[in-house]
Amino acid sequence: MWRILRIKLKNFKVYEGEYDIPLSQTTVVVGRVGAGKSSLLQAIEFALFGRELEVRQRIAKLADLVNLSSDESVVELSLSDQHEASIRRVLNKRGRTRLEVVIGGRKYYDNSAEVKLREITGISDEDYDRVVYISHYALEDFIHGDRPRRNLLIDRILQVDVLDNVQRALGNQMKNILEKMEQIRLKLSLYEKYRDIIEKYGSISKMKEIRMRLEKELDGLSEQENELSKKYRNLIEEREKYLNKIINIQDKLNQYYMAKSELEILEGAGQADLIGEYSLLEDLKDKFLGVLSEFEHVIGADMIEQIHRESEPARLVDLLSKAYDALEEALKKIEEEVESLKRQKDGVEARLRELERDISRVQGALSQLEASYKRFKELEAAHGSISNIKNIYNEVKSKYTILERNFHFISSIKFILSYINETGLEECPICGSKLDRRAVVERLRQIEHNFSEQLKELDLLRSRLEELKSVYEEMEALSRSVAEYLRASEELKSLLSEKEKLENRKAQIDRALGQIMRRRSLLAGFLNEVRRETLDEAIRRYNRALRVKQLRERVETLERELKNLGVGPTTLETEEEFRRVAEALSRIRRRRSDIVEELRKVDEVLNSVGEDYDGLRERLEKYSYVYDRLNNIINKIDILKYNIRLKIINLLRDELLKSFKELYPYEDIVSIELRSEERGYEIYCKLADGNTVGLARLSDGQRLAVALSLVISMRKLLGLGLGFLLLDDPLPYVDPKIRSSLAKLIAKLSREFQVIVTTQTEELANEISANGVDVSLIKLTRGTTKPEVKIEKI
Numbered sequence: 001m002w003r004i005l006r007i008k009l010k011n012f013k014v015y016e017g018e019y020d021i022p023l024s025q026t027t028v029v030v031g032r033v034g035a036g037k038s039s040l041l042q043a044i045e046f047a048l049f050g051r052e053l054e055v056r057q058r059i060a061k062l063a064d065l066v067n068l069s070s071d072e073s074v075v076e077l078s079l080s081d082q083h084e085a086s087i088r089r090v091l092n093k094r095g096r097t098r099l100e101v102v103i104g105g106r107k108y109y110d111n112s113a114e115v116k117l118r119e120i121t122g123i124s125d126e127d128y129d130r131v132v133y134i135s136h137y138a139l140e141d142f143i144h145g146d147r148p149r150r151n152l153l154i155d156r157i158l159q160v161d162v163l164d165n166v167q168r169a170l171g172n173q174m175k176n177i178l179e180k181m182e183q184i185r186l187k188l189s190l191y192e193k194y195r196d197i198i199e200k201y202g203s204i205s206k207m208k209e210i211r212m213r214l215e216k217e218l219d220g221l222s223e224q225e226n227e228l229s230k231k232y233r234n235l236i237e238e239r240e241k242y243l244n245k246i247i248n249i250q251d252k253l254n255q256y257y258m259a260k261s262e263l264e265i266l267e268g269a270g271q272a273d274l275i276g277e278y279s280l281l282e283d284l285k286d287k288f289l290g291v292l293s294e295f296e297h298v299i300g301a302d303m304i305e306q307i308h309r310e311s312e313p314a315r316l317v318d319l320l321s322k323a324y325d326a327l328e329e330a331l332k333k334i335e336e337e338v339e340s341l342k343r344q345k346d347g348v349e350a351r352l353r354e355l356e357r358d359i360s361r362v363q364g365a366l367s368q369l370e371a372s373y374k375r376f377k378e379l380e381a382a383h384g385s386i387s388n389i390k391n392i393y394n395e396v397k398s399k400y401t402i403l404e405r406n407f408h409f410i411s412s413i414k415f416i417l418s419y420i421n422e423t424g425l426e427e428c429p430i431c432g433s434k435l436d437r438r439a440v441v442e443r444l445r446q447i448e449h450n451f452s453e454q455l456k457e458l459d460l461l462r463s464r465l466e467e468l469k470s471v472y473e474e475m476e477a478l479s480r481s482v483a484e485y486l487r488a489s490e491e492l493k494s495l496l497s498e499k500e501k502l503e504n505r506k507a508q509i510d511r512a513l514g515q516i517m518r519r520r521s522l523l524a525g526f527l528n529e530v531r532r533e534t535l536d537e538a539i540r541r542y543n544r545a546l547r548v549k550q551l552r553e554r555v556e557t558l559e560r561e562l563k564n565l566g567v568g569p570t571t572l573e574t575e576e577e578f579r580r581v582a583e584a585l586s587r588i589r590r591r592r593s594d595i596v597e598e599l600r601k602v603d604e605v606l607n608s609v610g611e612d613y614d615g616l617r618e619r620l621e622k623y624s625y626v627y628d629r630l631n632n633i634i635n636k637i638d639i640l641k642y643n644i645r646l647k648i649i650n651l652l653r654d655e656l657l658k659s660f661k662e663l664y665p666y667e668d669i670v671s672i673e674l675r676s677e678e679r680g681y682e683i684y685c686k687l688a689d690g691n692t693v694g695l696a697r698l699s700d701g702q703r704l705a706v707a708l709s710l711v712i713s714m715r716k717l718l719g720l721g722l723g724f725l726l727l728d729d730p731l732p733y734v735d736p737k738i739r740s741s742l743a744k745l746i747a748k749l750s751r752e753f754q755v756i757v758t759t760q761t762e763e764l765a766n767e768i769s770a771n772g773v774d775v776s777l778i779k780l781t782r783g784t785t786k787p788e789v790k791i792e793k794i
Contacts, residue, residue, distance in 0.1 A: 001081060001720070001721055001722060001723025001753075002079045002080070002081045002085070002120060002721055002722055002723050002724070003025075003079065003080055003081070003723045003724055003754040004023045004044065004077055004078070004079055004724055004754065004756075005022065005023065005078040005079065005080050006020065006021060006022045006023060006077075006078045007021050007023060007040070007043060007044060007047075007075070007076070007077055007078075008020050008021075008074070008075070008076040008077075008078075009021070009040075009043055009073075009074070009075055010070075010072075010073060010074040010075075011066060011067035011069065011070035011072065011073040011074070012039065012043050012046075012065060012066075012067065012073040012074070012075055013036070013039040013042070013043075013064075013065055013067060013073075014034075014035075014036045014039055014067070014782070014786060014787055015036060015039065015040075015043075015067065015786060015787060016067045016069050016070070016785065016786035017786060019789060021040070021778065021789060021791070022776070022791070023754070023756060023776070024754075024774065024775075024776035025750055025754050025755070025774070026746070026747070026750040026754075026755050026768060026773050026774065026775050026776065027754075027755070027756045027757070027775070027776045027777075027778060028757050028758075028759060028762075028764060028765035028768065028775055028776070028777050028778070029041075029756065029757070029758045029759070029778045029780060030758075030759055030760070030761065030762050030765060030777060030778065030779050030780065031758075031760070031779065031780030031781065031782070031787070032760060032781075032782070033760065034782065035780040035781065035782045035787055036780050036782060036787040037728070037729070037758035037759075037780060038135075038728055038729075038758065040758075040778075040780075041133060041726045041728050041756065041758065042065075043075045044075075044077065044133075044726065045125070045128065045129070045133055046065060046075055046089060046091075047075040047076070047077045047087045047088075047089050048077075048087065048117060048120075048121055048125075048128070049117075049121075049125040049128065050089060050097055050099070050114075051125065052065070061095065062091065062095040062097075063091075063092075063093050063094065063095045065091055066091055066092065066093050071092060071093050072090060072091065072092045072093070073090070073091050074088065074089070074090050074091075075088075075089050076088040076089075079120075081721075081723070083103055083104040084103075084104070085101070085102060085103045085104075085120070086100075086101070086102045087099075087100075087101050087117065088100045088101075098110065099113040099114060099117075100113060101113040101116045101117060103116060119721075120721060120722075121720075121721065121722055122720050122721045122722070123718075123720055123722070126156070127156065127157050130157055130711065131157055131711055131714055131715040131718060131720075132715070132720070132722055132724070132725065132726060133726040133728065134708070134711055134725070134726065134727050134728065134730050135727075135728035135729065135730060136704060136728075136729060136730055136731065136732055138711075139704050139707040139708055139711065139730060140704075140707075154681050154710075154714070157714055157718070160641060160644055160645065160648070163637050163640060163641050163644075164641075166637060167634050167637050167638075170630050170633060170634050170637075171634065173626075173630060174627055174630050174631065174634075177623050177626060177627045177630075178627065180619075180623055181620060181623045181624065181627070184616045184617075184619055184620045184623070185620065188616050188617060188620065190608075191616065192617075193608070194604075194605045194608065195617075197601055197602075197604075197605045198605060201602075203612045204605075204606070204612045205612055207602050207605060207606060208606060210602060211599065211602045211603065211606065214595050214598060214599050214602070215599065217591075217595060218592065218595050218596070218599070221588050221591060221592050221595070222592070224584075224588055225585065225588050225589065225592070228581055228584055228585045228588065229585065231581050232578075232581045232582060232585055235574065235577060235578040235581060236578075238574055238578075239574065239575070239578055242567075242571045242574070242575075245566055245567060245571070246567060246571070246575065249562070249565055249567065252558065252561065252562065252565075253562070253567075253575065255558060256555065256558040256559070256562060256572070257575075257576055257579060259551050259554045259555050259558065260551075260555050260576070262547075262551055263548065263551040263552060263555060266544055266547060266548050266551070267548060280538050280541065280542070281313055281316060281317070281538050281539070281542060284320060284530065284534070284535065284538055285307060285310075285316060285320065287526070287529070287530055288307060288320055288323055288324075288530070289304070289307060289308060291327070291522065291523065291526040292304050292307070292323060292327075294519065294522060294523075295326075295327065295330055295519075295523065298326055298327070298329075298330040299323055299326050299327070303319065303322065303323060303326075306319055307319045307320065307323060313539065313542050314539075317535065317538070317539045320535055321532075321535060324527075324530075324532060324535060327523060327526070327527060328527065330523060331520070331523050331524060331527060334516060334519060334520045334523065335520070337516055338513065338516055338517065338520060341509055341512055341513045341516065342513070344509055345506060345509045345510070345513070348502050348505055348506045348509065349506065351502055352499065352502050352503070352506070355495055355498060355499045355502070356499075358491075358495050359492065359495050359496065359499065362488050362491050362492045362495060363492065365484070365488045366485060366488050366489065366492065369481050369482075369484055369485040369488065370485070372478050372481035372482065372485070373478075373481065373482050373485040375474075375478060376475060376478040376479070376481075376482045379471055379474060379475050379478075380475070382471075383468075383471050383475075386472065386475045386476065386479065389468060389471055389472050389475065390472060392468060393465065393468040393469065393472060396461060396464050396465055396468060397465055399461060400458070400461040400462065400465055403454065403457060403458055403461060404458060406454065407451075407454050407455070407458055410447055410450065410451055410454065411451070413447060414444070414447045414448065414451055416429070416430070417440055417443060417444040417447065418444060420435060420440055421440055421441060421444055559572070642676065645676040645681070646676050648717070649674050649675065649676055649681075651717055652674055652710075652713045652714065652717060653673065653674065655712075655713040655716060655717070656672060656673075656674060656709055656710055656713040657671055657672060657673075659708075659709040659712050659713055659745065660672050660705065660706060660709035662741060662744060662745045662748065663705050663708060663709055663738070663741050663742060663745050664702070664705045664709075664738065664741065665737045665738060665740070665741045666737070667688055668687060668688050669685050669686070669687060669688070669698075669702065670686045670687065670688055671685070671686045672684070672685045672686075672706055672709070673685075673686070674710070682694065683695050683706060683710070685697075685698060685702075685706070701731075701738070704730075704731055705731065705738070708730055708731065712725075712745075712749070716752075723753055723754055724753055724754040724755070724756060725749060725753040725754070725755050725756070726756050726757075727746070727755065727756070727757040727758070728757075728758050729758050729759055729760070730742075730757075736763075739763065739764055739767065740767055742764070743764055743767035743768045743770070743771060744767075744771055746764075746768050746773075747768050747771035747772065747773040748771075750768075750773050762777065765777050765794055766794065769794040774793065774794070775793070775794040776791060776792075776793060776794075777791070777792045777793070777794050778790075778791050779791075779792065
């Protein structure tokens with residue numbers, strides 16, 4: 001399981017500046033209210049999940065995690081399991097984060113890093129705040145919330161809530177299905193009778209449209225039938241005159257009328273000039289050749305040469321179709337290349353905008369630091385380096401100390417000799433020996449002469465010391481700004497270099513984009529002008545013109561043959577008109593009969609139903625089947641939830657009671673038990689007097705102890721990949737006996753988990769240590785500014 005080796009903070013909440021804090025197997029963080037204890041634990045959660053409880057509950061904004069004196073905060077965790085891992089998350093005041101995760105020497109960034117973190121934690125941030133990062137606020141959710149909320153919390157932590165969510169989703173679906181089934185049954189009672197007719201037309205609304213169209217068509221057919229009937233009677237009278245001539249040549253007449261009929265149809269579709277249609281194909285060929293030379297690398301020189309040489313229309317069209325396919329594919333590739341270049345350009349431009357902001361920021365910083373840098377350089381030019389000044393200062397100070405000591409000695413001698421001289425003593429007041437008066441006077445004169453000289457020298461050295469101290473202190477104060485100035489200068493050089501490279505890259509992309517856009521414009525213009533339909537139409541028109549030429553020749557041949565048989569043009573025209581009118585009359589009468597029958601059926605359905613219907617019976621059966629299946633699934637999920645809860649309770653029972661006994665030292669509660677009831681979980685406590693009560697009858701302290709025991713039991717049951725437990729003052733304001741029991745429990749937990757606990761006093765740390773556990777004590781002290789960190793081993 002993963003354990004935290006150390007945490008590094010930079011400008012996170014109250015932690016102004018940089019902190020590097022090692023964490024041991026058992027760590028106790030001690031400090032007053034507001035010293036930064038909870039902030040330290042929240043920093044761990046921020047590194048793992050990118051936010052923390054207050055941000056998730058909208059009590060604070062993500063940007064509030066950045067220290068007020070900075071624009072950016074950094075949290076870095078060093079973890080250890082079978083591999084070494086590090087997590088580094090950066091947050092700026094705009095609430096944007098960057099993430100870097102290193103596992104076994106391999107680096108992951110942002111989205112891929114978040115995926116790796118989810119693999120490491122194996123838990124959501126909400127459940128993390130209940131079974132890994134445990135505070136008395138989280139425990140109060142279990143004891144002060146209502147029963148449904150407590151059930152939801154326990155189910156969620158133990159992942160049973162997935163089944164509740166499934167049931168809820170299935171229930172909503174069943175409600176929707178019931179409503180739809182009732183609607184379908186209502187419609188079925190009206191539609192069943194006319195199912196076949198309605199399905200034939202598709203829907204009632206379509207049948208109404210069809211009825212109007214049929215009625216209009218019927219009126220038109222009646223008028224046409226009257227006119228054609230008159231014409232048909234006249235043609236019968238005319239036909240009697242030449243009927244004997246055409247009886248024996250019906251086959252040839254049929255051939256003639258069939259060829260002429262086909263010719264009229266083709267000529268009616270448009271002009272059919274064979275030479276003109278082939279000329280159209282040649283024009284298309286020239287257009288293709290004009291654009292294919294630009295894309296020879298796509299089409300191939302061989303195909304271009306074949307198109308250039310081909311004169312047979314069918315083969316030419318086949319070649320042009322293949323070339324057209326290749327050009328369409330080439331356009332797709334060009335479009336993809338254009339999009340790729342545009343994305344590259346957008347990325348480069350976005351980075352250039354970022355660089356402009358960074359350059360402006362660094363130049364602003366340099367402008368602010370420039371005065372300090374110049375002053376430092378002036379002092380360095382005048383006095384040398386700061387280390388040199390310090391050495392000179394130490395030398396002068398040493399010399400001053402020796403001279404000062406000699407001066408005090410001489411001053412004392414001078415005082416004694418002056419006293420002897422003034423009082424006329426004949427014996428030394430110190431040793432009692434006889435004194436030579438003249439020697440005393442002479443010695444006093446020498447000392448007074450040297451005294452004034454030494455005093456001057458002492459004053460000069462004192463002035464020199466003060467000057468050197470002032471220069472040293474000023475340079476020492478300026479050194480941090482100078483270092484920042486130098487770092488900013490290097491950063492500016494790097495940014496300007498990157499900007500130059502990106503501008504060159506952008507120019508290259510623009511040139512490439514211009515070239516490829518020209519080719520795209522050429523190809524797209526050609527494909528818009530010469531569409532595939534244009535190609536198909538050209539060959540169709542050419543084939544039609546060829547067929548028209550053949551039919552004209554056939555009709556002329558048959559006309560000559562019929563004329564030789566005594567059937568002239570007038571007879572042919574009359575017979576042709578007779579056949580056309582007879583066929584039209586027959587067609588109109590059949591159509592009228594069909595319309596009348598169809599209108600009868602449509603009217604019957606519309607008068608009876610009047611609403612749309614589409615396969616309702618099939619849908620009803622499907623809905624009914626799905627509804628029964630969903631209901632069966634929900635019932636089975638209820639049984640499954642009950643069995644899962646029973647199994648969970650059996651797994652938790654012993655550990656829950658054991659943890660509570662270790663934590664709660666008093667004998668007024670004999671045991672506690674977690675039960676699965678119809679409405680979910682319930683916790684019961686058996687009292688010393690034999691009564692069994694629920695949580696509501698316990699004191700706040702007792703309920704907190706029960707909740708902490710339950711959370712620790714669930715934490716062990718989950719078997720997470722995170723091997724640490726964060727206790728943020730879980731049982732505040734408890735009496736010494738419970739604190740002692742809590743210390744024993746933490747000492748025991750530290751053999752299984754890395755435990756990091758916060759508290760306001762050192763008593764808890766000492767009591768944990770008294771249980772034979774090495775404790776790392778982190779003392780946080782804070783005045784009016786940032787916290788001070790002191791680490792001790794207990």
